[in-house]
Amino acid sequence: MGMTITEKILAASAGKKCVEPGDLINAKIDCIMCHDVTTPPAISMLKAAGIDRVFDNEKIVVTPDHFQPAKDIKSAELHKRLDSWAKEKNIKHYYKVGKAGVCHALLPEQGHIRPGEVIIGGDSHTCTYGAFAAFSTGIGSTDLAAAIATGEIWFKVPSSIKFVLNGTFGKGVYSKDVILEVIAQIGTDGALYKAMEFVGPALKKMSMEARMTITNMAIEAGGKNGIIAFDEVTKKYLDEHLKDKKDYTIYESDPDAKYERVVEIDCSKLEPTVTFPHLPSGGKPIGQCSGIEMDQAYIGSCTNGRIEDLRIAAEIMKGKEVAIRTIIVPATPEIWKQAKDEGLFDIFYEAGCVISAPTCGACLGGFMGILAAGEKCISTTNRNFIGRMGSPKSEVYLASPATAAASAVEGKLTDCRRFL
Amino acid sequence: MSKAHTYKKDHINTDEIIPARYLNTDDVAELAAHCMEDLDTEFVNKCVPGDCIVAGDDFGCGSSREHAVWALQGAKIGAVIAQNFARIFYRNCINCGFYPIELANAPELIADGDEIEIDYKAGVIDNKTQGKKIEFKPLPDFALEIINDGGLLEHIKKK
Numbered sequence: 001m002g003m004t005i006t007e008k009i010l011a012a013s014a015g016k017k018c019v020e021p022g023d024l025i026n027a028k029i030d031c032i033m034c035h036d037v038t039t040p041p042a043i044s045m046l047k048a049a050g051i052d053r054v055f056d057n058e059k060i061v062v063t064p065d066h067f068q069p070a071k072d073i074k075s076a077e078l079h080k081r082l083d084s085w086a087k088e089k090n091i092k093h094y095y096k097v098g099k100a101g102v103c104h105a106l107l108p109e110q111g112h113i114r115p116g117e118v119i120i121g122g123d124s125h126t127c128t129y130g131a132f133a134a135f136s137t138g139i140g141s142t143d144l145a146a147a148i149a150t151g152e153i154w155f156k157v158p159s160s161i162k163f164v165l166n167g168t169f170g171k172g173v174y175s176k177d178v179i180l181e182v183i184a185q186i187g188t189d190g191a192l193y194k195a196m197e198f199v200g201p202a203l204k205k206m207s208m209e210a211r212m213t214i215t216n217m218a219i220e221a222g223g224k225n226g227i228i229a230f231d232e233v234t235k236k237y238l239d240e241h242l243k244d245k246k247d248y249t250i251y252e253s254d255p256d257a258k259y260e261r262v263v264e265i266d267c268s269k270l271e272p273t274v275t276f277p278h279l280p281s282g283g284k285p286i287g288q289c290s291g292i293e294m295d296q297a298y299i300g301s302c303t304n305g306r307i308e309d310l311r312i313a314a315e316i317m318k319g320k321e322v323a324i325r326t327i328i329v330p331a332t333p334e335i336w337k338q339a340k341d342e343g344l345f346d347i348f349y350e351a352g353c354v355i356s357a358p359t360c361g362a363c364l365g366g367f368m369g370i371l372a373a374g375e376k377c378i379s380t381t382n383r384n385f386i387g388r389m390g391s392p393k394s395e396v397y398l399a400s401p402a403t404a405a406a407s408a409v410e411g412k413l414t415d416c417r418r419f420l
Numbered sequence: 421m422s423k424a425h426t427y428k429k430d431h432i433n434t435d436e437i438i439p440a441r442y443l444n445t446d447d448v449a450e451l452a453a454h455c456m457e458d459l460d461t462e463f464v465n466k467c468v469p470g471d472c473i474v475a476g477d478d479f480g481c482g483s484s485r486e487h488a489v490w491a492l493q494g495a496k497i498g499a500v501i502a503q504n505f506a507r508i509f510y511r512n513c514i515n516c517g518f519y520p521i522e523l524a525n526a527p528e529l530i531a532d533g534d535e536i537e538i539d540y541k542a543g544v545i546d547n548k549t550q551g552k553k554i555e556f557k558p559l560p561d562f563a564l565e566i567i568n569d570g571g572l573l574e575h576i577k578k579k
Binding site: 037038040041044045046048049050051066067071072074075078122123124126138139140141142143145146188189192193219222224279364365366370383385386387388390392 | 430431433435436439440441443444445446457458459477478481482483484485486487489504506507508511512515516571572573574576577
């Protein structure tokens with residue numbers, strides 16, 4: 001019986017020849033991502049339980065990101081707890097403020113993500129790393145604590161849904177539009193507990209940045225992990241980013257692997273998409289919703305705060321002025337520097353945007369762009385739940401960087417193709 | 421005996437259970453004070469220790485924040501009874517020693533304000549108000565053990 005890529009990685013991590021959906025396995029962890037919200041409680045739990053140790057100080061990557069730099073006294077206390085622990089345990093890969101960035105952009109960029117590995121993190125968007133043919137999923141603080149101490153975690157092997165991305169992208173359509181369309185089609189629990197495996201010719205042409213946007217949002221359909229097979233694009237990115245450990249294992253789904261369902265998406269037919277509040281499944285083509293007035297545009301986050309995203313936004317804003325307050329958040333210090341060096345900051349400055357330090361910031365209603373009651377925000381982030389970016393009476397509309405930039409210029413939901 | 425707070429709603433997410441603006445602390449009492457705030461501003465005031473939440477599909481979707489479970493525990497909620505749960509939240513519940521009960525048609529079987537009694541091991545909810553006994557599939561023994569020990573870490577310590 002054939003296996004999917006997810007099944008193969010999980011089998012290998014548990015030292016088994018084969019597994020099937022529903023099997024409970026104990027996986028060995030290759031990398032643990034730790035940030036400022038969910039790790040400090042995990043550390044306190046370990047201390048309280050008297051198992052205050054780390055399984056491997058080289059396999060844990062620490063970065064404050066949600067409220068970094070500290071937004072208030074309480075978050076400063078969280079950072080202090082994270083900082084003292086990282087120093088005490090001699091964590092090798094600890095990104096302090098200045099090097100810290102939005103975790104899911106930072107870890108691949110700094111070469112911590114390798115194909116075939118099992119990666120967990122105390123954050124639901126940990127599924128992002130599946131773009132690198134790895135098994136990667138988010139967990140809570142207790143699982144995180146146990147994983148930090150033991151280097152192991154139990155999983156139920158998920159069944160897989162295959163998403164075949166056919167066709168080619170039209171002008172103004174990006175990977176964000178694809179994943180918003182997928183979630184609109186299957187719903188926020190359409191892949192509950194399942195692996196979402198993305199394949200197809202449209203994917204082959206996407207950069208790693210664009211692919212990460214897709215796997216990042218697997219959780220918004222309830223998925224346990226999102227995953228994309230290794231290819232030349234993956235190899236090129238890894239050749240440029242891996243540092244100390246450069247070897248990895250490539251797993252591929254067997255031709256006779258079993259899928260619970262196959263969903264075909266014709267990317268040629270997609271339009272720029274806007275997802276309406278208050279669920280990530282509320283996607284509509286721009287043709288059906290342009291003209292709705294916005295109060296703010298937000299371009300950043302682990303979904304769309306990478307250099308490619310900033311380039312697209314800058315291309316649209318060049319020589320224009322934004323009509324609403326517009327916040328640009330490069331996801332990591334390297335992205336920040338690159339955007340500056342490429343002259344994108346000049347374009348954003350001249351357009352009247354504010355440029356932030358790398359942070360998760362307002363994506364989760366932390367700081368740096370919180371919404372007042374009644375306000376509407378067009379955002380390149382991943383969630384639009386009630387109160388997500390501020391007041392429970394505010395509204396978040398999800399879209400690609402191009403749609404967000406075009407809407408920022410016009411002050412209302414706008415078809416980005418007009419500017420391309 | 422506990423009172424049911426029934427929300428005929430699917431996808432009650434972690435941002436509604438505990439908004440991220442309060443995640444700058446992991447103090448359970450502080451989190452509890454804002455439990456379910458963006459969904460129901462009266463929730464904290466009307467809930468009595470041992471009460472249960474009843475809801476539709478996909479309860480707890482969204483973030484991995486265990487703070488959502490801590491907020492419910494801090495508000496002294498006894499259990500959440502939902503048609504089904506989001507994956508990370510479900511796992512977090514058991515890890516924290518908190519009961520997630522899966523029950524088809526939960527919001528139809530248990531109305532807002534109903535008095536109920538739950539036998540977690542047998543898998544029976546006695547709806548006293550409606551005079552009906554409702555069966556559910558109990559959690560497997562290993563999960564019940566973790567919950568009874570007060571969560572995963574306590575369970576490991578005990579072992």
